[in-house]
Amino acid sequence: MAKKLEIQTCQFVASTDVIPSHLMETVAEQINGVFSWGDNNRSLVLARDIANNIDAESMSDDGVERRQLNALVKKLLKLDDMYIDLEN
Numbered sequence: 001m002a003k004k005l006e007i008q009t010c011q012f013v014a015s016t017d018v019i020p021s022h023l024m025e026t027v028a029e030q031i032n033g034v035f036s037w038g039d040n041n042r043s044l045v046l047a048r049d050i051a052n053n054i055d056a057e058s059m060s061d062d063g064v065e066r067r068q069l070n071a072l073v074k075k076l077l078k079l080d081d082m083y084i085d086l087e088n
Contacts, residue, residue, distance in 0.1 A: 012044050012083035023068055030054050035086060043086040047079035
């Protein structure tokens, strides 16, 4: 007899709602290889895990992008256990 499936649910927000569009490419470069996505319907990653893989200090610009990335990390850490959908 087939086992009854237990339906799971979770809450998530779209990455485009959390990560500013002008930082999306930089964030994608920093987390590429740590998390995989593409050709998926959803790629859910904990906000704190994304934050822990962003290295704002590695940015060599005039400091503007570094400050913006640091602000994003703080925002992600406040979301903590919320899932972020990288496919959106």
